[in-house]
Amino acid sequence: MRSFTYSRAGSAAEAVGRAAAGTAFVAGGTNLLDLMKADVLRPEGLVDISRLPLDRIEETAEGGLRLGALARNADTAYDERVQTRYPMLSKAILAGASAQLRNMATNGGNLLQRTRCYYFYDTATPCNKRQPGSGCGAIGGVNRIHAILGASDQCIAVHPSDLCVALAALEAVVRVTGPDGERSIPFAELHRLPGDRPEIDTVLRPGDLVTAIDLPARGFAEHSTYLKIRDRASYAFALVSVAAGLEMDGDTVRDARLALGGVAHKPWRDPEAEAALIGKPATPDRFRAAARVLLRDAKGHEHNSFKIELAERAIVRALTEAAERKGASRP
Amino acid sequence: MIAIPSIPGFLTEPNGPIGKPVSRVDxxxxxxxxAHYAAEFTLPDLAHGCIVSSAIARGRITRIDTAAALALPGVIHVFTHENRPSLAWFDRKWKDDDAPKGAPFRPLYDAEIHHALQPVALVVADSFELARYAARLVHIEYEAAPHQTDLRANRANSFTPGKDKGGFQPPPKPRGDPEQAFLASPVRVDAEFTQAAEYHNPMEMHATTVLHHDDGTLTVHDKTQGVQNCHTYICNVFGLAKSAVRVMSPFVGGAFGSGLRPQHQLFMAMLAATQLKRSIRVELSRPQMFSFGHRPETIQRVALGADRDGTLRALIHEAVQESSRNENYVEIVVNWSGQQYACDNVRLDYTLSRLDVHTPLDQRAPGAATGVPALEIAMDELACKLGMDPLDLRLKNYAETDPNTGNPFSSKELRACFRHGAERFGWAKRSPAPRSMRDGRELIGWGMAAGVWDAMQxxxxxxxxxxxxxxxxxxxxxxxxxxxxxxxxxxxxxxxxxxxxxxxxxxxxxxxxxxxxxxxxxxxxxxxxxxxxxxxxxxxxxxxxxxxxxxxxxxxxxxxxxxxxxxxxxxxxxxxxxxxxxxxxxxxxxxxxxxxxxxxxPYLLARARHTFATHSAVFVEVRVDEDLGTVRVARVVSAIAAGRIINPKTARSQIQGAVVWGIGMGLEEEAFTDHRLGRVMNHDYAEYHVPVNADVPEIDVLFVEEHDDMVNALGAKGVGEIGIVGVPAAIANAIHHATGVRVRDFPITLDKVLAGLR
Structure with a gap:
C-alpha cells in the first residue's frame, strides 16, 4: 500500500479544515480501504472521522428522521423508527452487502461508495473514472452489470448502493458542512451523471463532509417496498433494484415514488413516470405503462440489454407489491 | 440411509471405526x-515477495525499470527474466506429475508474454505492504502481439489430442453407424451446450513460505495437493539435492485441483530463497488466483436418436475445449456419455483449440462435470419429446455393462440410487408437464440427472x-x-x-x-x-x-x-x-x-477386466419467479453409490460441498473474459459469484449399499467428485420443468431464463 498520512479529527470543523486536496475522510472504510489496497484510490492522507458525534438517529422538527452520517448501516436498518416509518429504507439497507459489512459501513460512506465496474478496479485496463482520458473499458467490453440509463460515451458505470435508491425515492436531503459552511442538497442532486467528467461522482466539493441525511415525514410506510434483483440471493450488487412508494386512495394511486438502482450512475428517478401513475388505478397495465415511461430512453450494451426488460418487470412487480401491502411490514 | 455392506474377512470387528460418522480428528x-497453513509459518527475518502480473495477454516485454521500486528503503530485490539465475533447460525438468503433454510454463524465463496476468517480476521486501507497494512501482513496457482468447471464434481451428494426460483416455472408436442411426431414429434431439470457464477459488489463496535454515537446507511450506510432486519439481528446476529440501503441507484451505500442479508462487519463493539465502513468503492475491489453471470453457454438441419406446438408437457427443499454446490439457469430456447408457451406435469426439491462456487445470470432476450435464440435459429433452418420465428413460437404457469396453462394472448400484433418491424426493408425485406446478408467483420445477465418475487407484x-x-x-x-x-x-x-x-x-x-x-x-x-x-x-x-x-x-x-x-x-x-x-x-x-x-x-488384473466407477442420481426442486426469471434451488436429494463409505460424516460433507458447487456451476459461476484485452475481468469474490449460504437449501445425501470386493481391499471408491457431476443438469432440467424454458448454456443466469419467459 502506498504511504499516506493519518489523522483523527476531533470535530467536524477540524475534519473540514484538514481536508486538503488529496485527502479523504475515512469512517467505516469498507470501500475506501479496498480501493487503496487495489491501488485504485491513492489518497495522500486520511482524516479519520469515525469518532465524531454524528452517529445518532433523531427526530426532526418537520416530523421526519435525521440519520447521522456515521450511524452504521445495520443500526439504521434495525432502528425501530426506520423500520416502522420507512420500511422501504430498512429493506434496502438489508438487501445490501453482508451483515459484517453493514455493521462497519456508515450511512455517509454508503452515499459515496464507488462503482463496482470491473475496469474501475483493474488498474491494467482503461477507465475514465479511475484515470480520466484513458477510455472506457466497459463500452465494447464486459458490461453485464452496467448502465442502461444516463450513461455517456465516456462511462457506463452504475452506482452500486441500495440505500441510495430508497433515499432517492423518499426525497431525502443530504446535510453537508464544508469550507463555505453548511448546506443541504436534495438527494436527487447529490449524484451526477458521468457526462464527460465520469471521475466525479457527486456534487460535493473538496472538503465537504456529509453530516446527516434528513428523511422527510412522508415515508410511504403503508404502501412501499424495495425489490432487488441480483445473480445470487445475497452478497451481490443489484442488476436492477426498485424502490417504490405509493399513497393509495382505495384502488387509485394518489401519489407515487419510484426509483431504480443498478441501471445508472445515480439512483434513477423520473417525474414523468411517477406522474403516469398518479390518479390512475393500481393495475399491472398502468404500472407497465409507467415503467415504459421511465425506461423510454434506456439503451443496452452487448451483455446488459436484458436489464431493460428486467427493469420493466421489476417495476411492475414492486408497484404491485407496494399497492397490495397494507400497513408497515417489517423487513 | 447409510448402509455399509459387509465384506467378509475385512472388518476385524463389526463395531470398529470404519463406517462410523467419526468427527474430524483435526x-x-x-x-x-x-491448524497452520502455508502462509502462516514464519521466522524472524522473513522477507515478503509480491508478484507483478502482466498487463497484456500476448507479446513481449521490451523494458523493465525497477529503479523506483529498488529505491524504497526496505526493498531487497526485484527478480525479472533479465536477472534470473540459470535454471533448468529441458522441458522434462519442468514437468510435474499432473503435467499434460507439452512444454510447461516457466516463470521469469524470458521476455515472452503468453497469457494475461502472467507473472513477470517478483519484488522482495521487508514487509508485505512494502513489497506490494514496490510492485506497483515496477515499470514495464510491452510490445503487444495479437491474441486469441475466444473459444467460440476459434472453435473451428481445433485438433484431436492423443493420450496427453494421465487418467484420461482418448475417446473410443465409434461403434455402429451413429450418423445413419440418428437420421433413422423417429425421435431426435440435437443441441449445442456451453460451459463457461470456472476458476477454483479455494478460500485459501496459493502461498509458499520457504524457511532458509542455517545449514542451507530449506523447509518449504506450500499450498499443494502433492508435497512430493512439488519436491521433485523444485529439485529439478533449481538443481537441488533431494535431501536439501523438505516440502510441507499439513493443512490446505481447499484446493479442488488447483494444487495438483506446482504453481508459480512456489517457483518465485524458491527463486528468492535460494538466491537471497533467506526465508521468504510469497502469497497470491485474489485476482492472481485467476492467473493459472481453470476449468476450461467448452462447447459441446449432443445428438440422441431413439425409438418411440425410448430405446436409444444413436448417441453422438462432440466437445471442443480450450487449452494453452504450450500444453495439451485434456479432460476428454465425452467418454462418460458412451459409458452411461446402452446404445449400439455411438460416436464420441473431443478436440482442443489453442488459445492465449494459461493451461487449464483439473477442477472437481474434470471432464465429467462438463460433459455429463450436456448428456443429461439432452436425455431430459428426449424424455420430453417421447412423453416419457425422465427417470424411466434412464432405466430403459440402463447400461448393465460398460458399453465403451464391453467389460462388466466392478459394481454399479445406480439403479438403487434412482430408486432411493426418487423415493426420498417424492418423484412419483411429479406432474410431468412443464409449468404445471406453482406456488403463488413461483413456478416449481422438479428435475433429475444421473452422474458418474471414475473410481481410480x-x-x-x-x-x-x-x-x-x-x-x-x-x-x-x-x-x-x-x-x-x-x-x-x-x-x-x-x-x-x-x-x-x-x-x-x-x-x-x-x-x-x-x-x-x-x-x-x-x-x-x-x-x-x-x-x-x-x-x-x-x-x-x-x-x-x-x-x-x-x-x-x-x-x-x-x-x-x-x-x-x-x-x-x-x-x-x-x-x-x-x-x-x-x-x-x-x-x-x-x-x-x-x-x-x-x-x-491396484488390483491390476481386475482393473484390466472391469470398469470402476461411482454413480449418482440427483433430484432437484427449483422455484422460478414467473416474471423475473430468478431461480432458487429449493431442495436437493443426492443418492450416491460409491462402495463402502468409510466415514458417512466426512463423505456427506464431500457430497454436500459438491452439490453447493453444482449449484454454482448451474446458476452462477462464470469468468468473464474481455477478448479485446484477453483478460478475465471479474477476478474477485464480489463479482465472480460462487453460492452463498442464502443460495443453498437443505441437501439430502443418501449413500446406497454397494458391495465391491474388486475395487480395493477396502471396498471403498472415494467421493470427492461424484457429488458435483449431475447437479447442473438436474437444475437445468428442473428449470425447464418449471418454466418450459430450455437453457443449454451454463451458468443459467436469470437473463437466460428471462429471454425464454418473454
Missing part, C-alpha cells in the same frame, strides 16, 4: 486456529509405528485438502488394529514421508487407504506372531483368521475370554515398537 485444531506407500504404549503413528505423503484424509486414514488404521481413534495419529503433507501420489480424482481413500490397510495388516501379523510365542499365551496356536482386534486387544473370535492387550504382547515379548512400511498397488 477438527479441534482447525476451529481453534491451531494409484500406488502409495505408508509407514506404521506401534509403540509399546499402544499408540500407533501411521504416515504417508498424501494431502488433506479438507476432504477428511486425516480422519479416514485414522479410522482405517484403528479398525485394522482394533485401537481407539484417539490412540492413532496419521501424518501427511510432508515430502519426507513414504511415497504417495497427488491427492485428487477421488482416489486417495482407494490409493492411500489401501497402503494404510496394508501396513497395518503387517503390524497385525507381527503382533499375532509375537503373541503366539509368549509363554502361557492364551493365544498360542490361534490362526490369524480366528483372531480379532478390538479394544486394543487381540481376541480369539470364538472365545472372547482368550485375549491379550497389545501392550501385554509387546511388553511380554520385549518389543518397544513395531515398525512396518508397505506399498499398495
Amino acid at each position: 477438527g479441534r485444531k482447525k476451529v481453534t486456529g491451531n 494409484g500406488q502409495a506407500a505408508a509407514k506404521a509405528v506401534l509403540g509399546v504404549d499402544g499408540k500407533l503413528v501411521v504416515s504417508s505423503a498424501t494431502a488433506d485438502i479438507g476432504t477428511g484424509t486425516y480422519t479416514v486414514m485414522t479410522q482405517i488404521a484403528a479398525d485394522v488394529l482394533g485401537l481407539p481413534i484417539e490412540e492413532v495419529t496419521f501424518c501427511l503433507g510432508d515430502s519426507s514421508l513414504p511415497a504417495a501420489p497427488v491427492e485428487g480424482g477421488s482416489w486417495t481413500v482407494s490409493t492411500v487407504g489401501s497402503a494404510v490397510k496394508a501396513v497395518c495388516d503387517r503390524v497385525r501379523s507381527q503382533l499375532i506372531a509375537l503373541a503366539g510365542k509368549l509363554e502361557n499365551s492364551p493365544l498360542k496356536g490361534v490362526a490369524e483368521e480366528d483372531m480379532v482386534f478390538a479394544d486394543s486387544h487381540l481376541i480369539v473370535r470364538n472365545d472372547r475370554s482368550r485375549r491379550l492387550s497389545i501392550t501385554e504382547v509387546m511388553r511380554g515379548s520385549g518389543t518397544l515398537s513395531i515398525e512396518e512400511e508397505a506399498r499398495a498397488l
Whole structure:
C-alpha cells in the first residue's frame, strides 16, 4: 500500500479544515480501504472521522428522521423508527452487502461508495473514472452489470448502493458542512451523471463532509417496498433494484415514488413516470405503462440489454407489491 | 440411509471405526486456529515477495525499470527474466506429475508474454505492504502481439489430442453407424451446450513460505495437493539435492485441483530463497488466483436418436475445449456419455483449440462435470419429446455393462440410487408437464440427472509405528485438502488394529514421508487407504506372531483368521475370554515398537477386466419467479453409490460441498473474459459469484449399499467428485420443468431464463 498520512479529527470543523486536496475522510472504510489496497484510490492522507458525534438517529422538527452520517448501516436498518416509518429504507439497507459489512459501513460512506465496474478496479485496463482520458473499458467490453440509463460515451458505470435508491425515492436531503459552511442538497442532486467528467461522482466539493441525511415525514410506510434483483440471493450488487412508494386512495394511486438502482450512475428517478401513475388505478397495465415511461430512453450494451426488460418487470412487480401491502411490514 | 455392506474377512470387528460418522480428528485444531497453513509459518527475518502480473495477454516485454521500486528503503530485490539465475533447460525438468503433454510454463524465463496476468517480476521486501507497494512501482513496457482468447471464434481451428494426460483416455472408436442411426431414429434431439470457464477459488489463496535454515537446507511450506510432486519439481528446476529440501503441507484451505500442479508462487519463493539465502513468503492475491489453471470453457454438441419406446438408437457427443499454446490439457469430456447408457451406435469426439491462456487445470470432476450435464440435459429433452418420465428413460437404457469396453462394472448400484433418491424426493408425485406446478408467483420445477465418475487407484506407500504404549503413528505423503484424509486414514488404521481413534495419529503433507501420489480424482481413500490397510495388516501379523510365542499365551496356536482386534486387544473370535492387550504382547515379548512400511498397488488384473466407477442420481426442486426469471434451488436429494463409505460424516460433507458447487456451476459461476484485452475481468469474490449460504437449501445425501470386493481391499471408491457431476443438469432440467424454458448454456443466469419467459 502506498504511504499516506493519518489523522483523527476531533470535530467536524477540524475534519473540514484538514481536508486538503488529496485527502479523504475515512469512517467505516469498507470501500475506501479496498480501493487503496487495489491501488485504485491513492489518497495522500486520511482524516479519520469515525469518532465524531454524528452517529445518532433523531427526530426532526418537520416530523421526519435525521440519520447521522456515521450511524452504521445495520443500526439504521434495525432502528425501530426506520423500520416502522420507512420500511422501504430498512429493506434496502438489508438487501445490501453482508451483515459484517453493514455493521462497519456508515450511512455517509454508503452515499459515496464507488462503482463496482470491473475496469474501475483493474488498474491494467482503461477507465475514465479511475484515470480520466484513458477510455472506457466497459463500452465494447464486459458490461453485464452496467448502465442502461444516463450513461455517456465516456462511462457506463452504475452506482452500486441500495440505500441510495430508497433515499432517492423518499426525497431525502443530504446535510453537508464544508469550507463555505453548511448546506443541504436534495438527494436527487447529490449524484451526477458521468457526462464527460465520469471521475466525479457527486456534487460535493473538496472538503465537504456529509453530516446527516434528513428523511422527510412522508415515508410511504403503508404502501412501499424495495425489490432487488441480483445473480445470487445475497452478497451481490443489484442488476436492477426498485424502490417504490405509493399513497393509495382505495384502488387509485394518489401519489407515487419510484426509483431504480443498478441501471445508472445515480439512483434513477423520473417525474414523468411517477406522474403516469398518479390518479390512475393500481393495475399491472398502468404500472407497465409507467415503467415504459421511465425506461423510454434506456439503451443496452452487448451483455446488459436484458436489464431493460428486467427493469420493466421489476417495476411492475414492486408497484404491485407496494399497492397490495397494507400497513408497515417489517423487513 | 447409510448402509455399509459387509465384506467378509475385512472388518476385524463389526463395531470398529470404519463406517462410523467419526468427527474430524483435526477438527479441534482447525476451529481453534491451531491448524497452520502455508502462509502462516514464519521466522524472524522473513522477507515478503509480491508478484507483478502482466498487463497484456500476448507479446513481449521490451523494458523493465525497477529503479523506483529498488529505491524504497526496505526493498531487497526485484527478480525479472533479465536477472534470473540459470535454471533448468529441458522441458522434462519442468514437468510435474499432473503435467499434460507439452512444454510447461516457466516463470521469469524470458521476455515472452503468453497469457494475461502472467507473472513477470517478483519484488522482495521487508514487509508485505512494502513489497506490494514496490510492485506497483515496477515499470514495464510491452510490445503487444495479437491474441486469441475466444473459444467460440476459434472453435473451428481445433485438433484431436492423443493420450496427453494421465487418467484420461482418448475417446473410443465409434461403434455402429451413429450418423445413419440418428437420421433413422423417429425421435431426435440435437443441441449445442456451453460451459463457461470456472476458476477454483479455494478460500485459501496459493502461498509458499520457504524457511532458509542455517545449514542451507530449506523447509518449504506450500499450498499443494502433492508435497512430493512439488519436491521433485523444485529439485529439478533449481538443481537441488533431494535431501536439501523438505516440502510441507499439513493443512490446505481447499484446493479442488488447483494444487495438483506446482504453481508459480512456489517457483518465485524458491527463486528468492535460494538466491537471497533467506526465508521468504510469497502469497497470491485474489485476482492472481485467476492467473493459472481453470476449468476450461467448452462447447459441446449432443445428438440422441431413439425409438418411440425410448430405446436409444444413436448417441453422438462432440466437445471442443480450450487449452494453452504450450500444453495439451485434456479432460476428454465425452467418454462418460458412451459409458452411461446402452446404445449400439455411438460416436464420441473431443478436440482442443489453442488459445492465449494459461493451461487449464483439473477442477472437481474434470471432464465429467462438463460433459455429463450436456448428456443429461439432452436425455431430459428426449424424455420430453417421447412423453416419457425422465427417470424411466434412464432405466430403459440402463447400461448393465460398460458399453465403451464391453467389460462388466466392478459394481454399479445406480439403479438403487434412482430408486432411493426418487423415493426420498417424492418423484412419483411429479406432474410431468412443464409449468404445471406453482406456488403463488413461483413456478416449481422438479428435475433429475444421473452422474458418474471414475473410481481410480494409484500406488502409495505408508509407514506404521506401534509403540509399546499402544499408540500407533501411521504416515504417508498424501494431502488433506479438507476432504477428511486425516480422519479416514485414522479410522482405517484403528479398525485394522482394533485401537481407539484417539490412540492413532496419521501424518501427511510432508515430502519426507513414504511415497504417495497427488491427492485428487477421488482416489486417495482407494490409493492411500489401501497402503494404510496394508501396513497395518503387517503390524497385525507381527503382533499375532509375537503373541503366539509368549509363554502361557492364551493365544498360542490361534490362526490369524480366528483372531480379532478390538479394544486394543487381540481376541480369539470364538472365545472372547482368550485375549491379550497389545501392550501385554509387546511388553511380554520385549518389543518397544513395531515398525512396518508397505506399498499398495491396484488390483491390476481386475482393473484390466472391469470398469470402476461411482454413480449418482440427483433430484432437484427449483422455484422460478414467473416474471423475473430468478431461480432458487429449493431442495436437493443426492443418492450416491460409491462402495463402502468409510466415514458417512466426512463423505456427506464431500457430497454436500459438491452439490453447493453444482449449484454454482448451474446458476452462477462464470469468468468473464474481455477478448479485446484477453483478460478475465471479474477476478474477485464480489463479482465472480460462487453460492452463498442464502443460495443453498437443505441437501439430502443418501449413500446406497454397494458391495465391491474388486475395487480395493477396502471396498471403498472415494467421493470427492461424484457429488458435483449431475447437479447442473438436474437444475437445468428442473428449470425447464418449471418454466418450459430450455437453457443449454451454463451458468443459467436469470437473463437466460428471462429471454425464454418473454
